[in-house]
Amino acid sequence: MKKYTIHLTVNGEKHTLEVYPNALLLNVIREDIGLTGTKYACGTGQCGACTVEVNGEPVLGCMTLAVAVDGAEIKTIEGLAQPDGTLDPLQEAFLDTNAVQCGFCTSGMILIGKDLLNKNPSPSESEIRNHIKGNLCRCTGYNGITRAILKCSK
Amino acid sequence: MEQNKFHAIGRIARRKDGIAKVTGREVYSSDVTLPHLLFARVLRSPIPHARIKSINTREAEKMGAVCITSEDTPDIKYNERQVSIPEKTYRDRVVLPDKVRHVGEGFAAVAAKTESLAEKAMRSIEVEYEKLPAIFDPYEAMRSGSPQLYDEICLGDTKLPIESNIACHREVGEGDVEHGFKEADLVVEKEFRTGRVYHAQMETKSVVCRPEPDGGISVWPTTQSIHNTRQLLGRIFSISLNKLNVHRVPIGGSFGSSIQMNTCIPICVALALKAQKPVKLVLSREEDMYDHCKYPVIIQLKYGVKKDGTITAGELKTIVDIGGHNIQAYPLLGCMAGWFVSLYRMPHLQFDGTAVYTNKAPGCAMQGYGNPQVSFAVESMIDIIAEELGMDPIALRLKNYVGLGETFWGQGPTVRSVIRSCGVEEMLLKGKDMIEWDQRVSPDKKTGRYRKGVGVARGFHTSGTGAPTPGEVIDYSTAMVKVNEDGSADFSTALMCHGGGTLEAGAKIVAEELGIPIDKVGISPADTRSTGYDVCTHATRGIYCGGASIQRAAKEAKAKLLKFASRLLDVNPEALKIQPREESDQGHIFLPGSLEKHIPVGEVAKMAQYKGWGTAIGVASHRQVNCPPCFVTNFIEVEVDTYTGEIKTTRAVAAVDCGTPINPDLAAGQLEGGLCRGIGLALLESTDYDPETGRLTCGGTFIDYKFYTPVDMPPVDKVKTFFADTYESSGPFGAKGVGEAANNATAAAVVNAIYNAIGIRFAEAPVTPERVLKALQNQPDVEK
Numbered sequence: 001m002k003k004y005t006i007h008l009t010v011n012g013e014k015h016t017l018e019v020y021p022n023a024l025l026l027n028v029i030r031e032d033i034g035l036t037g038t039k040y041a042c043g044t045g046q047c048g049a050c051t052v053e054v055n056g057e058p059v060l061g062c063m064t065l066a067v068a069v070d071g072a073e074i075k076t077i078e079g080l081a082q083p084d085g086t087l088d089p090l091q092e093a094f095l096d097t098n099a100v101q102c103g104f105c106t107s108g109m110i111l112i113g114k115d116l117l118n119k120n121p122s123p124s125e126s127e128i129r130n131h132i133k134g135n136l137c138r139c140t141g142y143n144g145i146t147r148a149i150l151k152c153s154k
Numbered sequence: 155m156e157q158n159k160f161h162a163i164g165r166i167a168r169r170k171d172g173i174a175k176v177t178g179r180e181v182y183s184s185d186v187t188l189p190h191l192l193f194a195r196v197l198r199s200p201i202p203h204a205r206i207k208s209i210n211t212r213e214a215e216k217m218g219a220v221c222i223t224s225e226d227t228p229d230i231k232y233n234e235r236q237v238s239i240p241e242k243t244y245r246d247r248v249v250l251p252d253k254v255r256h257v258g259e260g261f262a263a264v265a266a267k268t269e270s271l272a273e274k275a276m277r278s279i280e281v282e283y284e285k286l287p288a289i290f291d292p293y294e295a296m297r298s299g300s301p302q303l304y305d306e307i308c309l310g311d312t313k314l315p316i317e318s319n320i321a322c323h324r325e326v327g328e329g330d331v332e333h334g335f336k337e338a339d340l341v342v343e344k345e346f347r348t349g350r351v352y353h354a355q356m357e358t359k360s361v362v363c364r365p366e367p368d369g370g371i372s373v374w375p376t377t378q379s380i381h382n383t384r385q386l387l388g389r390i391f392s393i394s395l396n397k398l399n400v401h402r403v404p405i406g407g408s409f410g411s412s413i414q415m416n417t418c419i420p421i422c423v424a425l426a427l428k429a430q431k432p433v434k435l436v437l438s439r440e441e442d443m444y445d446h447c448k449y450p451v452i453i454q455l456k457y458g459v460k461k462d463g464t465i466t467a468g469e470l471k472t473i474v475d476i477g478g479h480n481i482q483a484y485p486l487l488g489c490m491a492g493w494f495v496s497l498y499r500m501p502h503l504q505f506d507g508t509a510v511y512t513n514k515a516p517g518c519a520m521q522g523y524g525n526p527q528v529s530f531a532v533e534s535m536i537d538i539i540a541e542e543l544g545m546d547p548i549a550l551r552l553k554n555y556v557g558l559g560e561t562f563w564g565q566g567p568t569v570r571s572v573i574r575s576c577g578v579e580e581m582l583l584k585g586k587d588m589i590e591w592d593q594r595v596s597p598d599k600k601t602g603r604y605r606k607g608v609g610v611a612r613g614f615h616t617s618g619t620g621a622p623t624p625g626e627v628i629d630y631s632t633a634m635v636k637v638n639e640d641g642s643a644d645f646s647t648a649l650m651c652h653g654g655g656t657l658e659a660g661a662k663i664v665a666e667e668l669g670i671p672i673d674k675v676g677i678s679p680a681d682t683r684s685t686g687y688d689v690c691t692h693a694t695r696g697i698y699c700g701g702a703s704i705q706r707a708a709k710e711a712k713a714k715l716l717k718f719a720s721r722l723l724d725v726n727p728e729a730l731k732i733q734p735r736e737e738s739d740q741g742h743i744f745l746p747g748s749l750e751k752h753i754p755v756g757e758v759a760k761m762a763q764y765k766g767w768g769t770a771i772g773v774a775s776h777r778q779v780n781c782p783p784c785f786v787t788n789f790i791e792v793e794v795d796t797y798t799g800e801i802k803t804t805r806a807v808a809a810v811d812c813g814t815p816i817n818p819d820l821a822a823g824q825l826e827g828g829l830c831r832g833i834g835l836a837l838l839e840s841t842d843y844d845p846e847t848g849r850l851t852c853g854g855t856f857i858d859y860k861f862y863t864p865v866d867m868p869p870v871d872k873v874k875t876f877f878a879d880t881y882e883s884s885g886p887f888g889a890k891g892v893g894e895a896a897n898n899a900t901a902a903a904v905v906n907a908i909y910n911a912i913g914i915r916f917a918e919a920p921v922t923p924e925r926v927l928k929a930l931q932n933q934p935d936v937e938k
Binding site: 020022027030034035036037038039040041042043044046047076077078081087091094095096098100101102103104105106107110125126128130132133134135136137138139140141142143144145146147150 | 171177405652826865
């Protein structure tokens, strides 16, 4: 199989990559770029653990071919805090509302929550639950996560 | 009472692994990467029962893959769970078998430079199967003439013949149950069933192995016990334990799914040893779903009661469909007997349990270990009895529960202890007010499409498996605490945090004992070389048992610290105290009442080294002699849509008696999570099998294996949690466990609420909309 050259800007850093046409964005981010905060948990677009932001929209990394997003601006969980390490208010809220247990869904949950807050700075609880419903968490029962996003709702 | 004196215990502090988890920097097993890493795939059976007649790996090898089959792996029978003593450990599997007993059972594996090449190589392997008849129903499996999964297995090192697919059987009795039923005014009997729930931990089982130049191997696995994993790998591969290092890696959820050394671990080790290169194996979700599940049970429950509600006798008979391997059915049956005996007082009792092999994915421990299943039956039955007697369900519970001063079976009949702390009454009465129990009306007064109901159930779990005498279950922990030169401290232990905050609690215990701030306590990375033995973080034992060893190690470090300080201050060490001081952000050792006699902790640690007096370090190993129950109570409100059969949970009160809550926020989080999973057991979850193919009807995906999503839980202000005000004198700073207890009462509370809503008693979980609609068809007052 022939490899293709693609260009991705990930968390502000430019990458030129040689990838197979069937390479998934999830695997390219984790293995080729080495950012392992984006998680594999189902591989079939059913849990949201691999959520990343592509050109400002949330995308499931396990359902997206890397070649299909050639030239895109991508943000992963590693790119959410300031370069000096200052956390995003939603990351702070996750720490303060007990939204994190095992942490495996956390990256995806924060990115989908951030997407909502970008689009609607003052979501209600039901708007929050509805927006994050494609992301699964087995530990928390979702209430800590909902509280975290509510805390950032203006 | 004691709580007010604590500066660290009970404080809400950000979890130490929190920043790594919210920034994506936590490194889980599946994130571990090493130079020259190969990727593994496992060839798994597409049919439920077969002998592997031949395997041809030539094509795979031509692609450059390293291949292993049963011929390349040791013929040593093992059981992946190592928590029971060896004589009580049933061993029925090998690393790669030549006979498969369920769809998804691995029998060959490959490693290659990329995962896709490994997948391609794995698919190129030619296999000739001799199909054997398969069996999926436990009753059918026990019938004579049914296909047999095993002729014999090993119990410890002794050969054990298997007949009628019965993996093991246990009977426990006290008193004379027939006499007890004769004394009763009312005898009730009913069959209950629970589903084959899948753990659905977010991280699939994973492992990375690296062969070492000395012939040993390093392992980074998803596991709840690094030491048991090491011991078992040592036994299977004949590697001396000092050459086998298993690292503790953060785990992406467990719920019991990694209580054992998961089967992917020895497969990956065998590949790495053959390839002499590091190998990584990450299971797909489908593979993971075929690996393990919760034990589904069929329970025949019978109680005898007097008119005043006094229970005279109880009998529980159960059939457990354990699937293709016996991982821990024997201790499970003992535990189920224990949960039954410890819920309600019975002068005469009988337990009879049978575990049966079928050609399905094996059952293994999952949050509660038989307890949610037993509580589902018993707590449903208590409501049935209350209605028959015209008693309030809460009053009936208060009359019969096993409480203070009574005997609790924490881990089956051989692990018993006396209850010294108990918040059952407080939780029932306070929860009753919070849910507005007195406004509850009977189902016959409800009309309309949507009908609400409120239900209650109580339960408990053991805190560990300690007992006054050694039983069949191992309970042991080790910890080390050392004070650093700046007044901070590190502690190391092989305990795991599954997300619930076990190691956070350890840090608070160290901070409290040493009198230093919480943020000055570091959690050391752990591996089997640098830590003492810890059996496993299971059985809700992390804080009560593991925490007790941490407290003992901290006490020892503190004693040394005070001895050194006494020489520097010229004060008897017993007169000295340590307290954290804000101005220096560390602990200060001082003589109460004296302004001159004080010195910072770090100064003492440093001076003791300069002067050659020693290091303020403590090491302790400990086995608890009790296993106090952490009690729980759930009140749940449901809303049943009588048109669609759908059930919503609309309100809940979840309470726990965990003694002193060391991490109150994290413990409350466990209550919410346990509630969510318990509702799943009640309403949604089961892995069903197609008897034609032996495959999962959900196909191994989350689309068709449903569990609660964010929109399904009640709103945040409708879920209330609280802690009973108790103090467990045998636990560290008064603490007991929380973990598994959190989901033990939930499923029963849900079905009791459904009964209160529509007057239909569901004895089989999950209560799916299809089952609700079918049951509603017989209700005359409901519009169809």
